[in-house]
Amino acid sequence: MLDLADLAVLVEAMERGSLSAAGRRLGITPLVASRRLASREAEVGVRLVHRTTRSLSLTPEGEAFLPHAEAILAHAEDARAAVSGGQEGAGGLLRVAASVPFGRKVLTPMLGRFLDDHPRVSVELLLGDLVVDIAAQGVDVAIRFGELRDSTLVARRLSDNPRGLYAAPAYLAQRAAPMAVAELRDHECLALPTTRMWTFDRKGTIVRQAVGGRFAADSVEALHQAGVQGLGIVQLSAWNVRDDVTAGRLAEIRLTDGVVPDQGIWAVLPTRRLIPRKVHLFLDALSAHLASSP
Helix, strand or coil: CCCCHHHHHHHHHHCCHHHHHHHHHCCCCHHHHHHHHHHHHHCCCCCCCEECCCCCCEHHHHHHHHHHHHHHHHHHHHHHHHHHCCCCEEEEEEEEEEEEEHHHHHHHHHHHHHHHHHHCEEHHHHHHHCCCCCCCCCCEEEEECCCCCCCEEEEEEEECCCCCEECHHHHHHHCCCCHHHHHHCCCCECCCCCCCCEEEEEEEEEEEECCCCEEEECCCHHHHHHHHHHCEEEEEHHHHHHHHHHHHHEEEEECCEEEECCEEEEEEEECCCCCCCHHHHHHHHHHHHHHHHC
C-alpha cells in the first residue's frame, strides 16, 4: 500500500530541490525525509531519485512515477476537504513570510481570531524586509507587494494597496511641500539605498523621477521613523501610516501631475499543487480582514 507521507517527501523534494527543504516544508528532519524516500523506493522496487550531496534528479522510473504520486496526493487532499465540513480539518504548522511592518500591523492583529477559529493550526511568522526564498525555507505563503518576478511561484492578489508620499509637519514647515513630481529632486527623499528613482502614474503613463537625500536605510520601518522625525519625504502604504496621519505625526503630500502606483497586496505560494487547507483558510481570513479594514 502506498504511504501518503512517503509520497509527500518525494513530491516536495523534487518541487524544492532537496530533502532538507522538503523536510522543512513537511515538518520533519532531513534524516526522516531520506528514510521515507528510501522506504518508497523499497516499496516500488526501483530507485526513483539520484541523490548527491548537492542535488536531486529523477531516474527514468522516477519521472514515470512522479505524476502518479502528485495525483494520489491531490486526490487525498480533495477527499479530506470533501469530508472536512467546511471549517474543520485544518491543522499543522503554517509558515508565513512578510515584511516587518505588515506582519506587526496587519497580520498579528488578525491572527488571534484565526487561531481561535482553527485550534489545530499553529503559525510561525518570518518577518523581514528582504525577499526570502520561500521554497528553500519551507514557507507556505509569503505576503508581497507589486508584480511577481519569479515565474516559478504562484501569486494571488488579495487586496489593493494604496500608497502615497508623506512627511512630518516639522519638515513641511521648513520647506514647502512639492506640488509636482519634478519638484521632488529638490527635497530630502527617504528611500532604500538601492533606490534612485521613484515611479508615478500620470493618467496611465508611468513616469520616473530621480530622488535623493542625506538619509537612506534598508529597512522600511527605519524610513518610516525618519519621516516621522522630520528628516524628509517618505513613500509608504496607507495601512502603514494611518495612525500617524490621524495623530498628526505625518501629512500626505498630493502631487498635481502624478500618483504613487497601487502595487497590490499579493499572496505568493511555492506551488499551485497540494496547497494545504490551512493555507486556503488563512488566505480567506486575511482577504476578509483586509476588506474590512478602513
